[in-house]
Amino acid sequence: xxxxxxxxxxxxxxxxxxxxxxRTSTPLMLLEIKHxxxxxxxxxxxxxxxxxxxxxxxxxxxxxxxxxxxxxxxxGSIIHYLDxxxxxxxxxKAAIDIALHDLDGxxxxxxxxxxxxxxxxxxxxxxxxxxxxxxxxxxxxxxxAGDCRIIKVKLGRDSDKELINTxxxxxxxxxxxxxxxxxxxxxxxxxxxxxLQEKGVVLIEQPFAKTDPASxxxxxxxxxxxxxxxxxxxxxxxxDKANGIYNGINIKLMKSAGMYEAHQMIxxxxxxxxxxxxxxxxxxxCATLAAAALAPQCDWADIDGPFLVSNNPFKMPEFKDGKxxxxxxxxxGLS
Numbered sequence: 088x089x090x091x092x093x094x095x096x097x098x099x100x101x102x103x104x105x106x107x108x109x110r111t112s113t114p115l116m117l118l119e120i121k122h123x124x125x126x127x128x129x130x131x132x133x134x135x136x137x138x139x140x141x142x143x144x145x146x147x148x149x150x151x152x153x154x155x156x157x158x159x160x161x162x163g164s165i166i167h168y169l170d171x172x173x174x175x176x177x178x179x180k181a182a183i184d185i186a187l188h189d190l191d192g193x194x195x196x197x198x199x200x201x202x203x204x205x206x207x208x209x210x211x212x213x214x215x216x217x218x219x220x221x222x223x224x225x226x227x228x229x230x231x232a233g234d235c236r237i238i239k240v241k242l243g244r245d246s247d248k249e250l251i252n253t254x255x256x257x258x259x260x261x262x263x264x265x266x267x268x269x270x271x272x273x274x275x276x277x278x279x280x281x282x283l284q285e286k287g288v289v290l291i292e293q294p295f296a297k298t299d300p301a302s303x304x305x306x307x308x309x310x311x312x313x314x315x316x317x318x319x320x321x322x323x324x325x326x327d328k329a330n331g332i333y334n335g336i337n338i339k340l341m342k343s344a345g346m347y348e349a350h351q352m353i354x355x356x357x358x359x360x361x362x363x364x365x366x367x368x369x370x371x372x373c374a375t376l377a378a379a380a381l382a383p384q385c386d387w388a389d390i391d392g393p394f395l396v397s398n399n400p401f402k403m404p405e406f407k408d409g410k411x412x413x414x415x416x417x418x419x420g421l422s
Contacts, residue, residue: 090153092118092182094141097132097369098397101218101228110135113369116144116179117400120186122158127190128421129182130377132341132368132392137178144179147172151183158194160187162347169344177321177344178368184345185377185419192418199420200380200413203350207413209383213390214239214263219246222253229257232394236409237261237289239389243269247279251286263364263389265292268318273305280310290364290387292337293317304332313362323348326355335362335386339378341370346377353384362386372401376419379404379411 095115102111116131133139150172156165165187169180192199200207215235217228219242229238240254243266254262264283270276276294283291290313295302297319307314316333320326321342329336336356343349349365356363363385365378370392382388390411393399402422405412414420 088153088156089121090118090148090151090183091121092116092145092148094145095400097371097399099369100231100395100397101220101224114141115371116141116148116182117371117373118148118182118186120153120156120183120190122190122194125190125193127186127188127193127418128373129184129186129189130371130373131178131182132370132374133178134341134368137341139176139178143176144182147176147179156187158191160191162187166344166347178341180344181340181346181374184347185340185374188346188377188380189418189421196417198380198413198415199346199377199418200383203346203380203384205380205383205413207383210379210410210413211382211385211388212236212409213382213388213411215391215394216389217241217254219244219250222249225250225253226257229254232258232260234406234409235260235391235394237263239263239265239391242266248282251283251288255286259287262286262288263290263292263387264288265317266294268293268296270294273302276302276306277309280306280312284311288312290315290335290362292364293319300328300332307332307334310334315362315364317366320352323351323355326352326359326361329356330359330361333361335364337364337366337389338381338385339366339368340374341368346381349378349381350384353381364389366390367392369396371396371399372404373419373421375411376404376421379413380419382411383413
């Protein structure tokens with residue numbers, strides 16, 4: 088078995104602005120694991136606020152002993168091994184996990200979604216994200232949503248209502264909103280939730296700081312639409328902490344350290360009766376197909392990475408009627 092990797096800079100079509108920062112690209116680490124005549128592909132998308140970089144990813148990979156990955160793969164033991172090498176680093180751990188899932192599917196001649204127990208007929212619609220921007224650029228972004236049937240809006244500033252009204256001037260599509268921890272006032276947030284419901288908003292991600300469970304729980308009890316934990320929910324243990332504070336959770340492979348733990352998080356969330364949104368970072372078709380393999384087990388999807396970038400090194404997966412299409416190709420189905 089052989090592991091190779093290369094750094095890659097993923098360019099965004101538009102500057103991506105949320106409540107507290109803006110960026111125009113995202114550093115990736117593209118990874119391959121070869122075994123026999125097959126190659127599994129993985130990806131680490133390392134958005135700056137998560138603290139990973141090309142340097143940290145390369146340093147972590149020097150610690151990885153590829154001989155630990157015996158086939159057939161025990162994914163639980165593999166993530167335990169990766170966590171034992173160093174804390175954190177979830178994105179590069181996800182790249183290894185995704186590559187091994189892709190390789191596993193190819194060796195077994197079956198698609199990842201089938202091995203994970205997903206039903207393609209239950210694939211949810213995926214949303215198209217627009218960051219905070221001027222009204223003119225917002226309108227341009229919304230018009231560029233293509234075949235997506237849901238718009239996701241970044242909030243968290245004083246101009247939130249203006250932003251929503253601008254979007255509503257050009258589309259009646261359902262909306263997801265993500266405040267990215269940008270709200271601070273309880274009563275204003277409650278009023279905002281009711282106003283957003285009137286504007287066709289389906290869910291709200293992380294309204295208050297992840298370190299403020301009391302405010303998030305207060306709003307979850309009073310909001311007419313679900314409040315979803317995002318920054319507060321990263322690994323499996325965070326699902327237990329989210330129960331009783333949020334109405335649902337957002338699972339991202341780059342935070343969960345890959346497909347295996349994301350699947351465990353889905354099962355745990357369902358035990359609590361929590362709603363599940365599966366999301367993404369700025370990603371290529373590789374991580375998109377990895378998340379899509381689990382999406383039919385979730386209530387909502389926000390897997391729009393390939394739509395937002397200009398230099399995806401892989402072929403765009405099939406997208407039809409607002410949904411990613413899962414094929415019978417073995418592994419991720421990446422090309």
